[in-house]
Amino acid sequence: MSHINDILAALTPLHLALAVLGVAAGTILGAIPGLTATMAIAVLVPLTFSMDPTTALLLMGAIYTGAIYGGAYAAILLNTPGTPSAIATTFDGYPMAKRGDGDLAVTIACLSSVFGGLVGAAVLLFLAPPLANVALAFGPVEYFWLAIFGLTLISAISSGALLKGLIGASFGLLLSCVGVAPISGSPRFTFDSTTLLGGIDVVSGLIGLYCIPVLINLVARPERHLEIQEASRGFRLPEAIRLCFSGGINLIRSSLIGAFVGILPGAGGSISGLVSYSEARRASKTPERFGKGEPRGIQASESANNATVGGGMVPTLVLGIPGTPPDAVILGALLVQGIQPGPAMFSGHSSIVYTFIYGLFIATILMLPIGLLIGRYAFKSIVTFPKAVLVPIVAFMTIIGTYAINNSISDVMVMIVLGIVGWVLERLGFQPSPIVLGLILGPIAEQGFVQGWMIGGATGDPLSIFFSGPLAIGIFVLILASLFYPIIAGRLTRGAKESDDARSL
Amino acid sequence: MRNRTMVATLVLAGTLVVPNLIKVTHAADASNYPSRPVHYVIPFGPGGESDITARLQQPIFQKMTGQNMIIEYKSGGGGAVGWSQLNSMKGDGYTIMGTNLPHIIVKPMMGNVGFKTKDITNVYMFEYTPDAILVAKDSPFKTLDDLIAYAKKHPGMLTMSGSGSGTANHLANVRFDNITGAKTTYIPFKGTGAAYTALRGGQVKAEWGYSTVAANHPGEVRMLAVATDKRMEIFPKVPTFKEKKIDMVGGAYRGVAVPKSTSEPIRKKLSDLIGKINADPQFKKSLAKRGFVELNVPYDKMDAFMKKQTAKYTELVKKAGLVH
Numbered sequence: 001m002s003h004i005n006d007i008l009a010a011l012t013p014l015h016l017a018l019a020v021l022g023v024a025a026g027t028i029l030g031a032i033p034g035l036t037a038t039m040a041i042a043v044l045v046p047l048t049f050s051m052d053p054t055t056a057l058l059l060m061g062a063i064y065t066g067a068i069y070g071g072a073y074a075a076i077l078l079n080t081p082g083t084p085s086a087i088a089t090t091f092d093g094y095p096m097a098k099r100g101d102g103d104l105a106v107t108i109a110c111l112s113s114v115f116g117g118l119v120g121a122a123v124l125l126f127l128a129p130p131l132a133n134v135a136l137a138f139g140p141v142e143y144f145w146l147a148i149f150g151l152t153l154i155s156a157i158s159s160g161a162l163l164k165g166l167i168g169a170s171f172g173l174l175l176s177c178v179g180v181a182p183i184s185g186s187p188r189f190t191f192d193s194t195t196l197l198g199g200i201d202v203v204s205g206l207i208g209l210y211c212i213p214v215l216i217n218l219v220a221r222p223e224r225h226l227e228i229q230e231a232s233r234g235f236r237l238p239e240a241i242r243l244c245f246s247g248g249i250n251l252i253r254s255s256l257i258g259a260f261v262g263i264l265p266g267a268g269g270s271i272s273g274l275v276s277y278s279e280a281r282r283a284s285k286t287p288e289r290f291g292k293g294e295p296r297g298i299q300a301s302e303s304a305n306n307a308t309v310g311g312g313m314v315p316t317l318v319l320g321i322p323g324t325p326p327d328a329v330i331l332g333a334l335l336v337q338g339i340q341p342g343p344a345m346f347s348g349h350s351s352i353v354y355t356f357i358y359g360l361f362i363a364t365i366l367m368l369p370i371g372l373l374i375g376r377y378a379f380k381s382i383v384t385f386p387k388a389v390l391v392p393i394v395a396f397m398t399i400i401g402t403y404a405i406n407n408s409i410s411d412v413m414v415m416i417v418l419g420i421v422g423w424v425l426e427r428l429g430f431q432p433s434p435i436v437l438g439l440i441l442g443p444i445a446e447q448g449f450v451q452g453w454m455i456g457g458a459t460g461d462p463l464s465i466f467f468s469g470p471l472a473i474g475i476f477v478l479i480l481a482s483l484f485y486p487i488i489a490g491r492l493t494r495g496a497k498e499s500d501d502a503r504s505l
Numbered sequence: 506m507r508n509r510t511m512v513a514t515l516v517l518a519g520t521l522v523v524p525n526l527i528k529v530t531h532a533a534d535a536s537n538y539p540s541r542p543v544h545y546v547i548p549f550g551p552g553g554e555s556d557i558t559a560r561l562q563q564p565i566f567q568k569m570t571g572q573n574m575i576i577e578y579k580s581g582g583g584g585a586v587g588w589s590q591l592n593s594m595k596g597d598g599y600t601i602m603g604t605n606l607p608h609i610i611v612k613p614m615m616g617n618v619g620f621k622t623k624d625i626t627n628v629y630m631f632e633y634t635p636d637a638i639l640v641a642k643d644s645p646f647k648t649l650d651d652l653i654a655y656a657k658k659h660p661g662m663l664t665m666s667g668s669g670s671g672t673a674n675h676l677a678n679v680r681f682d683n684i685t686g687a688k689t690t691y692i693p694f695k696g697t698g699a700a701y702t703a704l705r706g707g708q709v710k711a712e713w714g715y716s717t718v719a720a721n722h723p724g725e726v727r728m729l730a731v732a733t734d735k736r737m738e739i740f741p742k743v744p745t746f747k748e749k750k751i752d753m754v755g756g757a758y759r760g761v762a763v764p765k766s767t768s769e770p771i772r773k774k775l776s777d778l779i780g781k782i783n784a785d786p787q788f789k790k791s792l793a794k795r796g797f798v799e800l801n802v803p804y805d806k807m808d809a810f811m812k813k814q815t816a817k818y819t820e821l822v823k824k825a826g827l828v829h
Binding site: 038042045046049135136137138139140179180182183184185186187190192194197198199201265266319320321322325328329331332333335336338340342344406407408410447451454455457458459 | 546550551552553556557560561563564576577578579580581582583585586589590612615616617618619661662663664669670671672690692693694695698699701702703705706707708709721722723724725791794795
């Protein structure tokens with residue numbers, strides 16, 4: 001009975017109105033490069049103090065969901081992830097937009113986001129207390145291996161140019177070392193400049209490396225940004241639904257990966273999107289189509305990053321440990337409200353938590369019509385805007401967005417310098433994704449390694465801790481599999497081919 | 506029609522950011538201060554202890570002055586990004602910044618972080634989170650004596666998580682080892698949240714944290730001792746280090762600072778204002794409930810306070826081997 005009451009509480013006109021508003025505002029904010037889900041929620045926090053905790057949570061959840069989806073627009077239409085979560089969406093989203101299927105790509109992104117969001121919310125509803133323990137099982141050693149596993153994705157995302165991918169990732173790892181060191185607290189590679197003290201923020205790296213080269217190219221080349229379609233083709237919804245149905249397993253796998261990665265504190269939507277993208281490619285019978293406008297690439301990335309919303313709430317609400325950066329802000333707001341997250345919220349059937357979870361379902365479902373509508377306008381605007389208008393507007397927004405990360409001009413300078421470096425590198429055949437991957441994973445690997453080494457050192461054996469425990473060994477095996485899979489798979493297909501050839505003789 | 510999204514996004518972006526870019530300038534006047542919104546810059550990200558206390562001050566400030574308090578974040582480098590920019594901000598009293606000890610004393614000793622301790626003009630220290638040793642609820646250490654006995658019997662084997670290096674947690678660990686003669690291994694994590702996660706996950710045997718950690722996770726952790734003068738009201742059963750003959754009182758202190766160019770009358774007035782917020786019964790209650798300890802160091806007592814703290818932390822930093 002109490003569940004029905006919670007569903008009804010989530011369906012009050014006020015809550016529905018806030019869900020619509022939250023999803024719409026989140027989508028628009030997420031679409032702007034630099035304005036992330038974390039920031040959208042932080043701006044809103046003072047507003048939530050005048051609300052009761054349930055309403056506040058609902059609104060923050062709706063904004064979060066919308067912002068993660070909104071990041072897909074810029075990824076698809078401008079080849080620039082609107083939020084870090086949308087990095088993997090650029091791989092196939094932009095090629096699709098280039099060949100004139102931008103409208104279809106946006107619709108697929110919306111359907112996949114809704115699907116992933118629902119899976120994440122379902123995980124939160126049914127499995128939160130047992131799964132929260134997964135977050136605790138991940139110690140420094142496991143994070144170290146997870147980061148190394150993440151680095152093996154380079155081969156999946158550097159489409160053929162493996163050596164350049166490795167060089168790019170090393171460059172990214174090096175960039176991640178700049179600033180006050182996470183463990184020792186002493187400044188590194190700052191050359192006594194206060195600009196570099198804060199290090200290179202992932203978001204300013206993202207905007208610099210992805211967006212600035214796109215802008216320079218737009219100005220440098222005479223052709224249009226994206227081809228204008230003769231006649232409007234609507235949402236292309238039936239086509240998108242058909243594609244999603246045929247990729248059902250991909251959607252389910254990606255959503256589960258997304259929810260799982262979301263549960264791990266310290267790994268968010270960007271990592272879940274990249275991991276599920278590379279798994280989708282690995283599982284595909286036609287991996288060569290990935291990176292060239294394969295709808296399944298978008299499905300994987302977008303369903304996974306929205307599934308992290310529900311997943312990240314698991315440790316936040318059960319343990320009081322934020323699963324993703326936006327969750328940290330939500331948790332802070334709850335503490336100010338005097339709400340104590342903990343397992344008792346689930347075992348004691350707290351109506352705050354359950355009303356919120358049902359509200360998250362409703363907000364996610366509402367994202368379907370809202371997302372499709374906003375997506376259509378975003379698509380039409382970006383396709384039909386003359387370049388002379390589009391470029392200055394986007395350039396202006398990149399600067400605003402970068403400034404807004406920490407209210408600091410340093411990030412803007414870093415972004416512009418990286419943008420120029422990125423443009424030069426792109427001309428030399430280097431992709432931005434391996435660099436950003438290094439930038440994201442570097443600190444996770446470094447902290448995990450040093451902490452693991454110190455903890456192991458306390459027992460006098462710093463090395464063996466890295467191979468103790470089923471999780472650490474499990475991830476290590478995954479790394480080996482990921483590294484040697486292409487060789488083994490190549491053998492197998494060659495073997496199959498040879499036997500085919502033999503038969504045809 | 507088709508431009509609508511673009512216009513909407515621009516307007517949204519504008520309302521979010523432009524107020525920060527363009528600050529209306531008025532002549533600084535102490536007599537009617539504050540006569541417009543005050544920007545309160547937190548040199549850390551949202552959701553941490555500094556943010557939470559600022560959020561608790563915010564409504565009281567607005568009730569008392571009738572002016573808005575706008576909380577902004579300028580995080581990076583463990584606070585260094587914000588503090589290194591403090592003195593380039595406008596000193597009219599309408600931009601103020603959170604300040605933290607021992608950060609502003611220790612950070613400049615560890616390298617060039619863009620500011621020196623004397624560059625920070627502190628006007629009021631209003632609360633602190635006392636250092637505390639925490640263990641998981643199922644830990645074999647029932648009392649502080651159990652923990653010390655283990656650490657003495659197995660030198661270096663007792664791993665303790667904490668937030669960062671050269672921080673309150675780290676220096677508390679150094680002092681604790683020094684006084685008790687125990688030998689523990691301190692493992693720095695990125696922030697209190699990560700240090701707590703490591704404790705709950707069993708990756709470390711104990712945690713150096715604050716009373717706030719115990720307040721935020723009731724029933725999940727056991728606080729073995731807390732670095733307050735007297736037992737805390739919300740934790741009547743937790744002994745102080747002092748009771749255990751370990752001379753440790755202190756933790757992470759939080760206050761408010763202003764740019765150097767801020768006039769004396771405004772510094773004074775702001776100090777009075779923060780003191781008044783501290784005296785507000787509602788504020789007192791919400792601080793205590795969350796494990797914070799109220800502290801009252803106004804502007805005219807700041808020099809003496811900073812001198813004492815600087816001497817204390819300088820010695821600890823040397824003992825910790827953070828500077829040579």
